[in-house]
Amino acid sequence: xxxxxxxxxxxxxxxxxxxxxxxxxxxxxxxxxxxxxxxxxxxxxxxxxxxxxxxxxxxxxxxxxxxxxxxxxxxxxxxxxxxxxxxxxxxxxxxxxxxxxxxxxxxxxxxxxxxxxxxxxxxxxxxxxxxxxxxxx
Amino acid sequence: xxxxxxxxxxxxxxxxxxxxxxxxxxxxxxxxxxxxxxxxxxxxxxxxxxxxxxxxxxxxxxxxxxxxxxxxxxxxxxxxxxxxxxxxxxxxxxxxxxxxxxxxxxxxxxxxxxxxxxxxxxxxxxxxxxxx
Numbered sequence: 343x344x345x346x347x348x349x350x351x352x353x354x355x356x357x358x359x360x361x362x363x364x365x366x367x368x369x370x371x372x373x374x375x376x377x378x379x380x381x382x383x384x385x386x387x388x389x390x391x392x393x394x395x396x397x398x399x400x401x402x403x404x405x406x407x408x409x410x411x412x413x414x415x416x417x418x419x420x421x422x423x424x425x426x427x428x429x430x431x432x433x434x435x436x437x438x439x440x441x442x443x444x445x446x447x448x449x450x451x452x453x454x455x456x457x458x459x460x461x462x463x464x465x466x467x468x469x470x471x472x473x474x475x476x477x478x479x
Numbered sequence: 480x481x482x483x484x485x486x487x488x489x490x491x492x493x494x495x496x497x498x499x500x501x502x503x504x505x506x507x508x509x510x511x512x513x514x515x516x517x518x519x520x521x522x523x524x525x526x527x528x529x530x531x532x533x534x535x536x537x538x539x540x541x542x543x544x545x546x547x548x549x550x551x552x553x554x555x556x557x558x559x560x561x562x563x564x565x566x567x568x569x570x571x572x573x574x575x576x577x578x579x580x581x582x583x584x585x586x587x588x589x590x591x592x593x594x595x596x597x598x599x600x601x602x603x604x605x606x607x608x609x610x611x
Binding site for chain 2: 357358360361364365367368371372388389390391392393394395396399402407440442443445446447448449450451452454455458459461462463465467468469470471472473474475476
């Protein structure tokens with residue numbers, strides 16, 4: 343059997359549009375990634391197993407509580423008694439609001455309890471204790 | 480003085496490296512952006528002024544002391560036994576409400592651990608009492 347001789351057709355893939363594709367990917371990633379809005383307080387979160395994801399970032403408001411008892415919302419420090427006014431406004435503008443409490447694991451319960459009471463007064467009842475993932479043992 | 484003749488040069492920018500540059504940018508963005516989804520223990524706080532009387536029989540008190548010890552129904556309990564004991568109690572009484580009460584000097588991570596254990600025990604009715 344005779345083998346046919348290879349044809350002399352060049353089989354190169356055109357790479358000239360490669361930058362366009364990559365730039366498109368780049369723009370996609372730049373658009374979809376949300377930068378962190380607030381830096382918060384330096385805290386180390388506690389760990390838990392049975393965690394749930396927060397539904398959406400848009401309906402979430404963060405409260406940071408450091409181990410020294412500082413309370414920070416949107417990078418402003420608040421007294422424990424002033425939390426209700428801030429949260430009330432937030433709750434009024436977004437009925438689906440979930441509060442994400444990012445408290446240090448060494449924080450005292452009196453501060454956490456104070457935040458609870460403030461949130462109840464502000465009618466922001468959906469609360470989420472932000473935690474890290476602990477591997478089940 | 481003789482004017483030197485200009486050399487004819489082609490003014491093409493090499494675009495072979497363009498893809499490399501774009502890739503580099505892409506990798507940079509991929510590495511620097513952290514998709515940190517917020518995760519945590521969800522809970523619904525009771526509304527202000529909606530305290531309801533509950534039969535004492537249906538309440539299981541879970542106390543957290545300042546030193547981090549946990550008392551379940553008046554008896555000290557180890558953290559690793561907590562979920563099992565709560566599960567047993569829930570099996571005995573399905574209307575049971577677990578009331579978590581922490582000392583004001585108790586640490587937050589103990590409280591989170593207790594809540595986590597209650598969630599493992601599938602206790603859906605958890606009440607957060609005020610600190611003492």
